[in-house]
Amino acid sequence: MNSFKYLLGGMVLLFGLCLDGMAQDTIPLPTEDIKSGDFVDHTYKPLTLKLSDDGSKYIRFLFWNQMWARVTENNPGTTSVDGRPSRQSTDIGIRRARVLAYAEISPRFLILTHWGINNQTFINGGVPGGGMTGNPGNVAVTVNPETGEGAAIGLSAKKPQLFFHDIWTEYKVTDQLYMGMGLHYWNGISRMTSQSTLNFMTIDAPIFNWPLIELTDQFARQFGFYAKGQVGKWDYRFALNKPFSVGQGGRYDEASQRPVSANIVNDNWATQGYVAYQFLEKENNKLPFFVGTYLGTKKVFNIGAGWHHHPKATSSANGSGEQQLHDISLASIDAFLDLPLSRASGTALTAYTVYYRYDFGPNYMRNVGIMNVGYGGTTQNGPGNAQPTIGTGNIFYTNAGLLLPYQILGDKGKLQPFGAITHKNFEYFEDTTWQYDLGMNYYINSHQAKITLQYSQRPIFENFRKSSTAGEWILQTHIFL
Numbered sequence: 001m002n003s004f005k006y007l008l009g010g011m012v013l014l015f016g017l018c019l020d021g022m023a024q025d026t027i028p029l030p031t032e033d034i035k036s037g038d039f040v041d042h043t044y045k046p047l048t049l050k051l052s053d054d055g056s057k058y059i060r061f062l063f064w065n066q067m068w069a070r071v072t073e074n075n076p077g078t079t080s081v082d083g084r085p086s087r088q089s090t091d092i093g094i095r096r097a098r099v100l101a102y103a104e105i106s107p108r109f110l111i112l113t114h115w116g117i118n119n120q121t122f123i124n125g126g127v128p129g130g131g132m133t134g135n136p137g138n139v140a141v142t143v144n145p146e147t148g149e150g151a152a153i154g155l156s157a158k159k160p161q162l163f164f165h166d167i168w169t170e171y172k173v174t175d176q177l178y179m180g181m182g183l184h185y186w187n188g189i190s191r192m193t194s195q196s197t198l199n200f201m202t203i204d205a206p207i208f209n210w211p212l213i214e215l216t217d218q219f220a221r222q223f224g225f226y227a228k229g230q231v232g233k234w235d236y237r238f239a240l241n242k243p244f245s246v247g248q249g250g251r252y253d254e255a256s257q258r259p260v261s262a263n264i265v266n267d268n269w270a271t272q273g274y275v276a277y278q279f280l281e282k283e284n285n286k287l288p289f290f291v292g293t294y295l296g297t298k299k300v301f302n303i304g305a306g307w308h309h310h311p312k313a314t315s316s317a318n319g320s321g322e323q324q325l326h327d328i329s330l331a332s333i334d335a336f337l338d339l340p341l342s343r344a345s346g347t348a349l350t351a352y353t354v355y356y357r358y359d360f361g362p363n364y365m366r367n368v369g370i371m372n373v374g375y376g377g378t379t380q381n382g383p384g385n386a387q388p389t390i391g392t393g394n395i396f397y398t399n400a401g402l403l404l405p406y407q408i409l410g411d412k413g414k415l416q417p418f419g420a421i422t423h424k425n426f427e428y429f430e431d432t433t434w435q436y437d438l439g440m441n442y443y444i445n446s447h448q449a450k451i452t453l454q455y456s457q458r459p460i461f462e463n464f465r466k467s468s469t470a471g472e473w474i475l476q477t478h479i480f481l
Helices: 002-020
Strands: 047-050 058-073 088-106 109-120 163-174 177-184 222-231 234-242 251-253 258-260 270-278 300-317 323-342 347-359 365-368 387-391 393-403 414-426 433-445 449-462 465-480
Touching: 387 414, 387 449
Parallel strands: 251 300
Antiparallel strands: 047 058, 058 088, 058 465, 088 109, 109 163, 163 177, 177 222, 222 234, 234 270, 251 258, 258 300, 270 300, 300 323, 323 347, 347 393, 365 387, 393 414, 414 433, 433 449, 449 465
16 A cells, blocks of 8 residues: 555645646636637637638637546456556556547538547557557567567557547538537437536546447447537437447346346437526537536526437347347436636536436446556456446436635636535446545636546445445646647
8 A cells, every 4th residue: 555655645746736836837717708619818819720801710729638647446356467466556648639620611511520549558548550569469568577578469558549539510500400410429318428528527527428438439429410509598409320330239147047238239220319408698509518617607507308219229138048129218317507606706616417317228237447457356347447337227426516716826726626426226236326526626727727636436346236445546637728
């Protein structure tokens, strides 16, 4: 545990030094431009190429990097990359490195392209075929300590390959209706299923908000047609998608004597949608990305609901080995609140609550560990920081944060403590569980430059029951231009 204490101490020291030093070169705080939906002010201007004198025709560029440094209490039985038992691990990696560009040369149409990489660590996140220095392959590198030569092929850690996250074309039909097609992020289910990664309040999304992640979607995107717009105080988005075709089907678990569903290859279209009523100010919907926290720049209170339905997309087997098909039917209801509390002090409250009802077929279950660097594992969680994340059942999630008075740091920035609570009730397990996240955002310049420190607790499952818990510290640096 000594290395854990030292690294944690180093994180706290780094966080403190940032408060004292980095913020001395503060850029002026941006304001929210309701017409364009971009963060702007009069000294730091968005990276925009004007294609007309009045700026109505333009190309807008966005760049952002999110770097993570972590101390992880690993799941029981985890081993490290060199095969040794690993009760805890420390690492640094790229959570996201993205570029987005969109253009309008007419109010009648828009084009958008978004590319980048995600989740590169010292052992994974790269591309196969990069040569001996690129660590291609699927087994750990072993190095001769005398010669320094590698005796095995590596884990695809180096030279990550850029890929498209979003690429679509859109046309204006009326002031209340826009339609488009492509690889898009106009998702259904919940507000958080279309969450922007630029302005999280917590350090990241809980992942179960993207229940199809990297199976029938491409990093939360699917090919499809979409329609979106606002009618009065109603905001809507609907889509007809062709999900990616993946999976080998489910099975019958002899130990528990019950069917277990899994994805199957299929050719079926899926429908999805999300509708919200905006009680206070309207949010901009030029792009699909919902804001996580406005930091007191808007008064927003929305209640919404959504769904995703994909017919005959999973299967399971009965005791006789016969395959049975199941629909993926997902739904949610949620509420979002963002209010300035005091203009004089700059305080603001942000809160979000969502209830998910997921049905992937009987006993469907997926474990997820973000940027997982562990191997092995002797529990139902698997190795490293993995945990049961997505499955048939119910999930309740809520978060809240308070933007503290600017007088605390003056012109050095602002602080925002936050917390989140999750309750999971999966059909696969006998126990329901509660877990939490606690953290602090230090805004050097709003969402353009911030540092976040968060502690996350997760449950450990053995024999279909919760047996213990484990935790993870994450320090994130985030810059967005």
